[in-house]
Amino acid sequence: MSDVPSPRDQNKTPEPNRVLMAKREERGWSRKRAAKELHRLGESRGLPELGSIEKAMYRHESGMVVCRDPLYIELYCTIYEATAQELFGDITPTTTAPGQLSGVRSHKFIPAYIGAQRVSHLVCNASGAQSEFNFGLECQGIKVDNPHGECALHMWPFGVAMFHLTEELELPNLAHLAIWRRQTYARDREWASDYLSSSLSIPVEASYVLSAYWVHTPSWAQYELDTALRIMCIPRILHERDSEMTDASLAHAELVERSLLSDGFEHGEMTSFGFKGVSLGYASWSGVVYYPAAPRRALAESEIVNVELATQAMWAYCESIRAQVEQGFDPRVPDEYGWRFLRAVRSRLINARAQETEYHKCMRKAVLDTSGILDHLAEAIEILKETGEG
CATH class of the missing domain: 1.10.260 (434 Repressor (Amino-terminal Domain))
Structure with a gap:
């Protein structure tokens, strides 16, 4: 500096x-x-x-x-x-090398279904837990120590615990992001699993990690920016499936990155929710990326975080119901969180609110569509109806 x-x-x-x-x-x-x-x-x-x-x-x-x-x-x-x-005015940063990835905040969402009673246990033993409301879903949130960034643990009474880990990124390029993402996903899942296992004195395994990237100070040239964000939305496109994280695989990923930045990158399952002159935003099964070109008119960072918290909490809950079915059991859920509860949540997720902005509406729809949560909810509702739960 x-x-x-x-x-x-x-x-x-x-x-x-x-x-x-x-x-x-x-x-x-x-x-x-x-x-x-x-x-x-x-x-x-x-x-x-x-x-x-x-x-x-x-x-x-x-x-x-x-x-x-x-x-x-x-x-x-x-x-x-x-x-x-x-x-x-027209600023050309001199502190960032061409192609370097900086000015990006990573948000990781790491959920685990632990059951309603264990959530209650965590909340009772949490110091300074605060109530939060999001899409009509109440949960308790606390700050937790994590060696890699700012972290919060959100706990929903229907049985889902989710870590939200925020990290500032300074990486040489997008190829390094793809490899960093793959390596840290394993690291962060292990950390989350260990934290919950230690807190509950039982083995717990976190389900998955999903990322959202907030690009507050882009380091790419204007002609590369849109393509760079598309790659960030699906960074795995840069490295081969099941490749080892070696110098050779990094070199290959950098070649792919340069080619895509030059030629452009499209993906059929990626959905845009940006607005010309205001923002660039993309959502996919892999995650979300957003750049507020006009910050006072664009979405706030917290709006994207809140949609992902609600979406991933419901995804983890519905997945627990499906897992019980696939193990040959009729699913059991708390009475107040049966199919009527899921139907209400689905309505709140898909229907626009009276004062919701067009920017938020498009972002919410893109996240819901690409996450597959609506199909997940529909399946869980039918399962619980069949078994008389809720």
Whole structure:
């Protein structure tokens, strides 16, 4: 995070960034007050001490240095509720190598069906659990320690526990993302299984990992951005099925990446939910990726997270019902979470709310369609009807 002027900046007469100054003054903030806001938001992500931030803000506002640091740009956009284009004009980051993957936040959802009684046990033993409501589904959420990022455990009374792990990504390219994803899926499932097994004193296995990527500061050239997001939506396309994670497989994945970025990438099961001039967004069976080009008009990060939490919670619950059937048993579920409950949830998931935005509606439909949850719900409802559950 260097604010040392580049040779190009040193040879220019400083031109104040009047937009940055105006945005700060509109809020009635001194530079010290604005620096405190940046420090509050960026401290956990490596932003320096308050005094250094205030000095950096002075250099950015006065034009002594052109702000090219992706983290500063992101935080300025957040506190001033503006886009990078509005605040800085045409920015070409100099801190990121061509093709490097940065400015991306990974959200991993790791569910496990543990049963209603065990969820109740977890909640009773949780410190600081908070009630959450999403699509009419109430759950309890707590923060948990994870060595790789910020993590929360969400617990639904119908028997599903789900970890939501958030990680900032800094990787050389998309090929590394594909391999990182494959390797960390195994790592994170094992960690989640161990956490639940230890907490419940019984063997528990997490079901799967699903990813959503929030691209807040894209590092690709404009002509590559759409294709890069498509690849992020299905990163497995870059490496061969069941290939070993060797230097050779990485080199092959990088060749595929360069080819796709040059020629484009399409996939029949990928659904777009972006809006021209506002956002780029894609959903697939593998996950979701979203770039808010106009942050004040686009979806909020929490909106995508909330849809995935509800979708994956119901997916894990329905999967537990199907697993009982496939083992030769009539499924047993708590009385209040039978087929009528599932029917109500399905209605809330598929039907638009009166004040829902078109952006949210399209995103929700894309996630539901590509996840297969609606078919899963329909099957579970019929099974429970047949067995008189609910």
